[in-house]
Amino acid sequence: MYKYSELDQTLVNERVEQFRDQTRRFLDGELSEAQYLPLRLQNGLYIQRFAPMLRIAIPYGTLSSNQLRKLGDIAQRYDKGYGHFTTRTNLQLNWPKLEEVPEILAELATVQMHAIQTSGNCIRNTTTDALAGVAADEIEDPRPWCEIIRQWSTFHPEFAFLPRKFKIAVSSTAKDRAATRVHDIGLHLRHDAQGEPCFDVIVGGGLGRTPIIGELIREALPWPHMLSYLEAVLRVYNRLGRRDNKYKARIKILVKETGAERFAELVEQEWAYLKDGDLTLNQAQRDEAISWFPLPRYSTDVDSAALEQAKQEDARFALWCRNNLRAHKQPGYQAVIISLKAPGEVPGDCSSEQMAAVADLADAHSFGEIRVMHEQNLVLTDVREDALYEVWKRLDALDLATPNIDKVTDLICCPGLDFCALANAGSIGVALELNERFETLDELYDFRDLRLNMSGCMNGCGHHSVGNIGVLGVDKKGEEWYQLTLGGSSRNDARLGDRLGAAVSRDGVVDAVMKILEVYVDQRQGEENFMDTYLRVGLQPFKEAVYA
Amino acid sequence: MPDVLNPDGRISNDPWLTLDDDQSVPSATPVIVSLARWQAQRDALLGQAEAVGVLIENTENLDALPRDTFDGAGLIALQFPAFTDGRAYSQARVLRERLGYSGTLRACGEVLHDQLFYMLRCGFDSFEMPANLKPEQVEHVLRTFSVAYQPTASGPRLQRAGSLG
Numbered sequence: 001m002y003k004y005s006e007l008d009q010t011l012v013n014e015r016v017e018q019f020r021d022q023t024r025r026f027l028d029g030e031l032s033e034a035q036y037l038p039l040r041l042q043n044g045l046y047i048q049r050f051a052p053m054l055r056i057a058i059p060y061g062t063l064s065s066n067q068l069r070k071l072g073d074i075a076q077r078y079d080k081g082y083g084h085f086t087t088r089t090n091l092q093l094n095w096p097k098l099e100e101v102p103e104i105l106a107e108l109a110t111v112q113m114h115a116i117q118t119s120g121n122c123i124r125n126t127t128t129d130a131l132a133g134v135a136a137d138e139i140e141d142p143r144p145w146c147e148i149i150r151q152w153s154t155f156h157p158e159f160a161f162l163p164r165k166f167k168i169a170v171s172s173t174a175k176d177r178a179a180t181r182v183h184d185i186g187l188h189l190r191h192d193a194q195g196e197p198c199f200d201v202i203v204g205g206g207l208g209r210t211p212i213i214g215e216l217i218r219e220a221l222p223w224p225h226m227l228s229y230l231e232a233v234l235r236v237y238n239r240l241g242r243r244d245n246k247y248k249a250r251i252k253i254l255v256k257e258t259g260a261e262r263f264a265e266l267v268e269q270e271w272a273y274l275k276d277g278d279l280t281l282n283q284a285q286r287d288e289a290i291s292w293f294p295l296p297r298y299s300t301d302v303d304s305a306a307l308e309q310a311k312q313e314d315a316r317f318a319l320w321c322r323n324n325l326r327a328h329k330q331p332g333y334q335a336v337i338i339s340l341k342a343p344g345e346v347p348g349d350c351s352s353e354q355m356a357a358v359a360d361l362a363d364a365h366s367f368g369e370i371r372v373m374h375e376q377n378l379v380l381t382d383v384r385e386d387a388l389y390e391v392w393k394r395l396d397a398l399d400l401a402t403p404n405i406d407k408v409t410d411l412i413c414c415p416g417l418d419f420c421a422l423a424n425a426g427s428i429g430v431a432l433e434l435n436e437r438f439e440t441l442d443e444l445y446d447f448r449d450l451r452l453n454m455s456g457c458m459n460g461c462g463h464h465s466v467g468n469i470g471v472l473g474v475d476k477k478g479e480e481w482y483q484l485t486l487g488g489s490s491r492n493d494a495r496l497g498d499r500l501g502a503a504v505s506r507d508g509v510v511d512a513v514m515k516i517l518e519v520y521v522d523q524r525q526g527e528e529n530f531m532d533t534y535l536r537v538g539l540q541p542f543k544e545a546v547y548a
Numbered sequence: 549m550p551d552v553l554n555p556d557g558r559i560s561n562d563p564w565l566t567l568d569d570d571q572s573v574p575s576a577t578p579v580i581v582s583l584a585r586w587q588a589q590r591d592a593l594l595g596q597a598e599a600v601g602v603l604i605e606n607t608e609n610l611d612a613l614p615r616d617t618f619d620g621a622g623l624i625a626l627q628f629p630a631f632t633d634g635r636a637y638s639q640a641r642v643l644r645e646r647l648g649y650s651g652t653l654r655a656c657g658e659v660l661h662d663q664l665f666y667m668l669r670c671g672f673d674s675f676e677m678p679a680n681l682k683p684e685q686v687e688h689v690l691r692t693f694s695v696a697y698q699p700t701a702s703g704p705r706l707q708r709a710g711s712l713g
């Protein structure tokens with residue numbers, strides 16, 4: 001994975017000193033809350049319901065074992081012994097002390113980490129497919145491009161005070177595991193007719209109050225122009241994005257109000273000036289970026305027979321293999337998905353002990369690297385098939401081997417009322433109850449490739465609008481109610497879910513999901529996943545079942 | 549006279565006088581006028597005042613102006629009505645990098661010291677004095693970062709950032 005140069009380290013160290021000074025000035029009363037706010041925000045520090053919340057950047061979801069160990073260690077010493085992995089592949093600490101945050105940042109800097117631009121109206125952490133570099137269905141490794149974007153966007157002097165936050169995601173598979181169509185910019189990395197890398201550029205996607213699927217504004221952008229084109233999009237947005245209303249300030253509203261075609265013209269006009277300028281990437285830079293992500297030294301003598309044997313003998317292991325492994329480019333290797341959705345656990349939460357143990361496992365079995373998934377799970381990307389049984393046993397002992405990846409209980413859920421000042425309704429409680437109810441049913445009915453997403457309010461942190469089943473907390477006269485949507489997706493077939501009908505009560509929400517799944521089981525044909533069935537039969541049968 | 553901060557860290561009295569559109573031009577004083585007045589009366593202004601600067605609102609689309617618009621201007625004042633409104637960063641880069649403007653480029657409005665680094669990188673070289681910046685902090689604030697990733701008006705990518713004195 002990418003290792004810091006002296007330049008990167010200098011920048012991060014200087015940032016730590018800057019923030020130490022800013023926090024001292026705030027605590028001494030030299031800076032008002034209003035003046036401190038934007039400073040702490042650009043360092044990922046929010047003030048939440050009960051305590052500050054610190055969001056630590058994990059660039060494109062890639063962690064070394066040392067980094068993960070350090071995160072566990074920080075959570076242990078400065079927080080309550082756990083952290084929360086987010087849908088944008090960052091880590092959140094829910095209970096750090098404000099006066100200790102500069103110290104936390106200094107500790108992070110020792111392992112080449114920081115919290116720069118994890119909040120605020122700037123370019124946020126760029127995300128990608130958690131299986132980047134190993135997925136069997138990948139066209140080209142997006143990580144070198146993500147790192148180039150990371151460098152370009154870090155402390156970009158022109159774009160630190162945009163109308164609103166700005167998120168970029170890169171994907172290079174037909175499946176789109178990075179939700180690129182609901183990002184401010186989604187880049188689809190593919191090959192042009194000559195076999196050269198190029199990007200399809202999608203802009204104006206986003207969730208929040210007005211969820212919108214992004215629009216394609218440029219096809220097959222040649223790779224040397226990636227940064228100059230991004231700069232052109234950002235400049236048009238910085239200049240024209242709305243600043244009169246926080247809820248209309250995202251680029252999605254600008255694209256919608258301008259029209260995608262006209263917006264694309266504006267970008268082309270701006271790009272005409274920037275194209276072939278200083279930001280143009282050359283072959284040497286591309287080669288260097290690729291060299292930052294060397295191929296691991298794979299073995300070619302992996303004995304897969306033992307794996308089959310173990311599966312025969314241990315049904316729990318076989319089930320886990322079926323659900324939690326993903327195909328690898330390299331014969332004899334598999335990507336192992338570590339579920340952070342065990343029954344009774346808050347989705348995405350991970351204890352310090354678990355982090356340390358996963359780091360050890362990565363050292364022993366996956367070239368010392370861990371990925372964070374958009375779905376709030378972890379991945380060991382490069383595990384030999386003859387080590388899988390061993391790895392599973394360790395994970396199982398750590399409560400990290402729930403065999404539920406891409407099933408109902410692998411749900412995405414925001415912090416909701418338990419932590420969030422904006423929440424209308426609890427989401428964690430509902431998640432836990434769903435988990436309990438569906439633990440056995442998931443397997444019984446073989447619900448695969450089914451995404452249930454839940455948010456505690458319309459800000460949509462839990463991506464409810466692109467869940468196959470979406471659950472949204474709403475407030476009805478001080479009571480917690482839930483609006484259900486069906487048929488959302490953030491994959492390449494991205495679409496927003498359709499409203500099922502009136503909101504259901506807290507008591508009824510789990511039953512309602514149950515009924516939806518019953519209709520699916522009843523109607524599905526052959527191997528159809530939920531989405532296919534839904535698109536075929538439509539809303540009506542589900543509506544009838546839930547509101548009967 | 550209010551203070552201005554210079555990129556070398558000096559704090560100096562600001563000699564520039566900002567005029568309303570209907571205010572007459574004093575002699576022997578450099579003045580700042582609106583873009584509209586500049587466009588309408590450029591030659592007359594240049595004849596009367598010691599030097600003339602132009603104030604540009606942050607909603608102005610600089611690309612739409614004739615290329616010679618700023619010929620003769622001794623200063624351009626860009627606006628930060630709130631420090632969170634970052635439009636003038638883009639204007640600064642367009643002026644420096646596209647329109648080739650090489651005179652004084654001043655940041656006005658809510659200029660806070662934690663933004664000075666970004667402003668320098670975008671090509672500003674004069675700043676309304678940040679409200680609570682103490683003179684002894686200036687040196688430190690201007691030197692917060694010694695490196696930058698982006699090629700901009702003040703230097704190429706991956707080099708020690710340009711004009712930090």
Ligand code: HEM
Nearest residue numbers: 086087088182206207208209415419420421422459460461
């Ligand atoms: C606990 C405190 C949190 C607060 C107060 C909060 C607040 C918000 C707000 C106000 C928005 C809407 C932004 C907009 O429309 O521009 C938003 C969006 C979002 N948040 Fe959070 N959030 C919190 C936690 C989280 C967590 C834990 C995650 C990840 C698991 C998360 C992920 C997201 C995502 C992915 C979006 C949608 C981005 C988009 O619109 O494209 N948030 N959040």
Ligand code: SF4
Nearest residue numbers: 414420423456457461
């Ligand atoms: S969706 Fe609403 S309740 Fe949930 S974390 Fe975001 S702002 Fe809070």
